[in-house]
Amino acid sequence: MxxxxxxxxxxxxxxxxxxxxxxxxxxxxxxxxxxxxxxxxxxxxxxxxxxxxxxxxxxxxxxxxxxxxxxxxxxxxxxxxxxxxxxxxxxxxxxxxxxxxxxxxxxxxxxxxxxxxxxxxxxxxxxxxxxxxxxxxxxxxxxxxxxxxxxxxxKRATQPPSWLKTAFEMIYASEDPDLSVAQVAAYVGVHPVHLARVFRRYLHCAPGDYLRGRRLERAAAVIGSAASLADAAYAAGFVDQAHLTRSFRNVYGITPGAWRKRMKVSSIQSDEHI
CATH class of the missing domain: 2.60.120.10 (Jelly Rolls)
Incomplete structure (x- = not known):
């Protein structure tokens, strides 16, 4: 209960x-x-x-x-x-x-x-x-x-420009492993430097940091279902499994392999409670 x-x-x-x-x-x-x-x-x-x-x-x-x-x-x-x-x-x-x-x-x-x-x-x-x-x-x-x-x-007069939400949602929703900050800036019609300045003002992070962060989040989501960690790395936009492992461990303090085992245990426990 x-x-x-x-x-x-x-x-x-x-x-x-x-x-x-x-x-x-x-x-x-x-x-x-x-x-x-x-x-x-x-x-x-x-x-x-x-x-x-x-x-x-x-x-x-x-x-x-x-x-x-x-x-x-x-x-x-x-x-x-x-x-x-x-x-x-x-x-x-x-x-x-x-x-x-x-x-x-x-x-x-x-x-x-x-x-x-x-x-x-x-x-x-x-x-x-x-x-x-x-x-x-x-x-x-x-x-x-x-x-x-x-x-x-x-909303106050300090609200962000309308294109920022478009850029934010583009990065959030994109599954393109090759998406770049320059492509996002071009899509919303602003210079990459201006995109970075506005991004940091309203979201307190650089667009590149947000893009890399979203890749890690996608990796965390697919690691449990991917055929291998190498496949998960490719799907999330990392150069190789080693690149994913370094980034994942630096941010979450756990290796992708250990995270994969954790997700499988969580899945079993959830099934037991259904």
């Missing part, structure tokens, strides 16, 4: 908590080993912005394990076992909202403006300038990004 979690209950620790009438804001570090995070249900809607670590989420369109800017929205009543790989990571959680209906399923939010809004909260968390009015307005903007009736009027 799933554990019930209230607005301020998260699998994380930290004294950083701010509240408004309708929302709570938490800056937390994972505080439980991965295997100790139990199946749980959140009474209220909430967002999780991953700041560091590999987050493992069951949300729609979320990677098997994160390595790129990740913002997850969970509607009221979401039941999951989302957790950090190895129990190590930091995150911002924004919970609440009287009218927080949104979609009926948990989802990865592929909106650069929403990611920037959440990151701004995390960056300015302890600043006095981030007053309750700004916090409440920012939370409402996050909810608007997940609503089918999103209004552009709710």
């Amino acid at each position: 799933a554990i019930q979690r209230k607005r301020t209950d998260f699998w994380g620790s930290g004294p950083a908590l701010r509240q408004t009438a309708d929302f709570s804001f938490h800056l937390l570090a994972a505080n439980a080993p991965e295997e100790e995070v139990q199946l749980h249900t959140h009474e209220e809607a909430h967002f999780v912005l991953v700041l560091s670590g590999g987050y493992m989420s069951s949300a729609k369109n979320a990677p098997v394990i994160s390595n790129t800017p990740l913002l997850v929205f969970n509607p009221p009543g979401t039941t999951h076992r989302d957790r950090f790989y190895g129990g190590r990571g930091t995150f911002l959680a924004v919970s609440g909202g009287i009218d927080a209906h949104g979609h009926g399923y948990a989802m990865s939010v592929a909106d650069p403006y929403a990611i920037q809004t959440a990151r701004r909260i995390a960056t300015d968390f302890h600043h006095a300038s981030l007053n309750p009015l700004l916090l409440d307005g920012s939370a409402q903007q996050l909810l608007a990004a997940c609503s089918p009736l999103t209004s552009d009027e709710s």
Whole structure:
């Protein structure tokens, strides 16, 4: 049976908590080993912005394990076992909202403006300038990004150019192992340098880092089903298996082979609970 979690209950620790009438804001570090995070249900809607670590989420369109800017929205009543790989990571959680209906399923939010809004909260968390009015307005903007009736009027003048979302989604969805930053820039009609500048401003990473991160995420997803690790490396856009192994171990602290065994064990355990 799933554990019930209230607005301020998260699998994380930290004294950083701010509240408004309708929302709570938490800056937390994972505080439980991965295997100790139990199946749980959140009474209220909430967002999780991953700041560091590999987050493992069951949300729609979320990677098997994160390595790129990740913002997850969970509607009221979401039941999951989302957790950090190895129990190590930091995150911002924004919970609440009287009218927080949104979609009926948990989802990865592929909106650069929403990611920037959440990151701004995390960056300015302890600043006095981030007053309750700004916090409440920012939370409402996050909810608007997940609503089918999103209004552009709710967005500030600092919203990113429309082509950034196109570039973000192109990299996110592409399965082309040869996709390059130059190709993405050409597709959206901007110079690669300008793409890099805007990408870093709103997503706090370079487009090349995001592209490499997505390749690692794809590799993590296909390693369990690929005929061999060499095939997984090729499918995800790595030069060879050795290149994949170095990159995977540097980021996740585990080899692709060990990850493959882990996925098979997880699959067996999931089948036993069906």
